[in-house]
Amino acid sequence: MARVRYLGPEPVTVPELGDLLVEPDQVVEVPDERFEGYVCQTTNWESVEEPGLKAAAAEKKAARDRAAKGADL
Numbered sequence: 652m653a654r655v656r657y658l659g660p661e662p663v664t665v666p667e668l669g670d671l672l673v674e675p676d677q678v679v680e681v682p683d684e685r686f687e688g689y690v691c692q693t694t695n696w697e698s699v700e701e702p703g704l705k706a707a708a709a710e711k712k713a714a715r716d717r718a719a720k721g722a723d724l
Contacts, residue, residue, distance in 0.1 A: 652680040652681065652682060652683060652702075653680070653681050653682070653683050653686040653700055653701055653702040654678050654679065654680050654681070654698075654700040655678070655679060655686070655696045655698060655699055656676060656677070656678045656696065656698075656699050657673045657674070657675060657676065657677050657678075657679065657695065657696060658675070658676075658694065658695055658696060659675055659695050660675060661675065662674045662675065667681075667685065668681065678699050683702035683703065684702075686698075686701065
């Protein structure tokens with residue numbers, strides 16, 4: 652899941668997120684496939700974490716861990 656920050660001046664209800672009430676400056680998770688639909692509204696939303704970054708970071712960490720184990724042998 653990607654993460655975006657709400658930039659609007661008042662709380663809003665987001666039906667796509669299960670009628671979640673989002674407060675100004677609140678960070679929420681949105682489905683990766685809908686990320687662009689939020690961040691294209693530049694006066695309302697900004698990117699905090701792009702789609703797939705958590706998975707990429709987890710894979711990099713796993714690769715480092717595997718390399719470290721190999722060096723310990």
